[in-house]
Amino acid sequence: MNLFFEFHREALDPQIRENVRKTLPMLDEMKDAELREKVIDAWALSLQLNGWTAIEEMPGSGMPEASAIGDQSMHIKVVMYNALSIYRNLKKAYERDFGLDEDILMACAALHDVGKPYEYNRTERPKWVADDKEYGMPNLRHPSYGVFICGVCELPAPVLNVAGYHSPEGRFIKRSAYGEIVHYADDGSWFSLARLCDLNIPKL
Template identity: 25%
Template sequence: MNEEPIRSAFPELEAIEDDELRAGVIDAWTTAVAEHDIDDITAVPWFPPSQRELGLDDEYLVDHVRDVTACAITVTETLLERRPADVSLDTVIAGALVHDVSKLAEFDGMDETAISGLLGHPHYGVYSVAQADLPVELAHIVLSHTSRTTVEPATLEAEIVRHADEIAAAAIRSRATDDLRTV
């Protein structure tokens, strides 16, 4: 598949300094797009169950992934400026960019697939990361970025992406409610 739609959707890819890592992230997305016959990655919904519940049909996965990546970059850069943190900005960016690649398999438009029902979020993403021959640290970020698994972040990079994802999702939900404790 042509990688240009992925590069266009995620300009943050260019911030990854490691060429192999960047190529692996692109490969994970292009493979997932091809395997699930996605015509336009920018039209993929963010998270259909929440969107239906909250009436937020105009939220898209690419925008969410970019929000998570921007938040994660800012947190990482702040940490690196303020303290001697052992954290890889490349790993944070790559992890943020692939953290929700599984949603291409979990949903067909607004409908859940068998992968969503039987595996749940984000297990297919671990497969996508492994298939792209990305480092295990990225599979860990994918698996630990959500409370829908029992895997807790074991690295600072995974912790940063998890919190960035929670904040970006809360920002979306805040459009439909004034009290985030109710959703």
């Protein structure tokens, strides 16, 4: 909490929060219960502000122009599985602790695409398409909107870095270690699927 603004969890639709909790049961592995609730807040807020009630309602693609497979919840889950397994496998194989916090890594993976409800917004997006002179196209990509959501929900700074730079935007900065792992967890899933299922996944 800070003096300038305060997030009101009670203003979120409890059904949407519950839907997020059911969609992402892996969050129960997190030891930090307050961080887990903030992850759920962030997804619920982004969905609620953009006319969605569950992550499953969004198509399973990396961006609206790309091929879809399954629904968006499957993508978020695979990036969570991949990110944690990359880190745990490194620890196992190299027999050392690389110093990351697995709760933070889980939050980063769970929220890397939390801005997608805006990029996929069914009423806003047609306005951007119709008048890109006014809005830009898209008005915001999901990394920018994800930073907004994570900031409002008072997620820690490493989560903001991953929301904002897991994507090609990350070529302009030096990503955190969390961001680098989530980037490869994300791209690894998309480009493997592209080859397995003959999908069109643009390489940005």
